[in-house]
Amino acid sequence: SAVISQKPSRDICQRGTSLTIQCQVDSQVTMMFWYRQQPGQSLTLIATANQGSEATYESGFVIDKFPISRPNLTFSTLTVSNMSPEDSSIYLCSAALGGFNEQFFGPGTRLTVL
Amino acid sequence: SQQGEEDPQALSIQEGENATMNCSYKTSINNLQWYRQNSGRGLVHLILIRSNEREKHSGRLRVTLDTSKKSSSLLITASRAADTASYFCATDPQGAQKLVFGQGTRLTINP
Numbered sequence: 001s002a003v004i005s006q007k008p009s010r011d012i013c014q015r016g017t018s019l020t021i022q023c024q025v026d027s028q029v030t031m032m033f034w035y036r037q038q039p040g041q042s043l044t045l046i047a048t049a050n051q052g053s054e055a056t057y058e059s060g061f062v063i064d065k066f067p068i069s070r071p072n073l074t075f076s077t078l079t080v081s082n083m084s085p086e087d088s089s090i091y092l093c094s095a096a097l098g099g100f101n102e103q104f105f106g107p108g109t110r111l112t113v114l
Numbered sequence: 115s116q117q118g119e120e121d122p123q124a125l126s127i128q129e130g131e132n133a134t135m136n137c138s139y140k141t142s143i144n145n146l147q148w149y150r151q152n153s154g155r156g157l158v159h160l161i162l163i164r165s166n167e168r169e170k171h172s173g174r175l176r177v178t179l180d181t182s183k184k185s186s187s188l189l190i191t192a193s194r195a196a197d198t199a200s201y202f203c204a205t206d207p208q209g210a211q212k213l214v215f216g217q218g219t220r221l222t223i224n225p
C-alpha cells in the first residue's frame with residue numbers, strides 16, 4: 001500500500017492568482033494522477049503525472065492552466081493557474097503501484113476562489 | 115462522458131439492513147473497482163473484481179460483475195452508521211490507461 005499526503009489541505013484564493021498543490025507518497029510508485037471533484041460530483045481525471053516527461057492531459061484540461069511536475073517517483077505538484085471561481089473544487093492526488101490496480105488517494109485539497 | 119453510471123444516486127436505510135448499489139458501464143474493461151469517500155475526505159479502495167471474475171467477497175462486502183450486461187453491484191450487509199459515505203465504482207477500460215469513475219451513490223445509515 002501507499003500513504004499519500006497533500007499540501008495545502010485547503011486554501012482560499014483570489015481570482016487571477018495561482019496555487020501549487022503538493023503530493024507526497026511514502027514509497028516509490030509507478031503512476032501518479034491528479035483529479036478534480038466539484039461539490040457533490042464524481043471525480044474527473046485531469047492528467048497522469050509522468051516521471052521525467054510531460055504529463056498526459058485529459059480532454060478539456062491543458063498544460064497552461066494546470067501545469068504538473070513529477071521530478072521523482074514519490075512527489076508531484078499540480079498548479080492551478082490564473083484561477084477563477086469556476087476552479088473552486090477539491091483536487092485529489094492518487095498513486096498506483098503498478099498497472100491499473102487499486103489507486104491510493106490523498107486527503108484532497110479544498111480550493112475556494114473568490 | 116463518464117464511463118460508469120450508478121444507481122441509486124442516494125440511498126437511506128436503517129442500521130442493520132443491507133445496502134445494494136449498482137454500476138453500469140459502456141465498454142470492455144480489465145477490472146472494476148469500488149471506492150468509499152467519507153465527507154470531504156480522500157477515497158478509500160474497497161474491492162477490485164477482474165473481468166474474468168463474477169463474484170468477490172471482502173468482510174461485509176459482496177461485489178458481483180456481469181460483463182454481458184456491463185454491470186456490477188456492491189452489497190453491504192448488516193450496515194452500520196460508520197458505513198455512511200459516498201460509494202463510487204471505477205472501471206479500468208481496456209486500452210484506456212486510466213480509471214473512469216461513476217457518479218457515485220450517497221449512502222446514509224440511520225441509527
